[in-house]
Amino acid sequence: MRRKPPFISESLRAQFKAIVVDVMALVPKGSHVNYVIIDPTVPDPEGVFPGLPIYTGQSADIEQRILAHLGASAARGVRPA
Numbered sequence: 001m002r003r004k005p006p007f008i009s010e011s012l013r014a015q016f017k018a019i020v021v022d023v024m025a026l027v028p029k030g031s032h033v034n035y036v037i038i039d040p041t042v043p044d045p046e047g048v049f050p051g052l053p054i055y056t057g058q059s060a061d062i063e064q065r066i067l068a069h070l071g072a073s074a075a076r077g078v079r080p081a
Contacts, residue, residue, distance in 0.1 A: 008074045016070045020063050033062040037069060 008016075027033055035058070038044070038051035045052075059065040 008071065012074060016067060019070070020066050023066060024063060027062055030060065032058055032060050034058050035062065035065070 035056070036049065036053050037055040037057075038049050039054050040051035042052035044050070055069075057065065
């Protein structure tokens with residue numbers, strides 16, 4: 001059985017799951033999704049995003065990708081905006 005990493009609080013885990021629920025309501029099952037991760041603490045020099053784009057990706061399993069990216073940021077002590 002997979003264990004939850006101890007460094008992610010239940011409150012933060014609930015926020016992650018809420019983000020997944022919102023996204024999954026918009027994405028048809030089995031679809032590929034293009035996504036961008038932004039740093040909201042740095043302005044986008046092009047003014048397109050509400051922060052500096054730091055990563056782009058594509059996934060057919062966006063739920064897992066969201067949880068993986070958010071979990072990695074939490075491990076580094078970065079809070080979602």
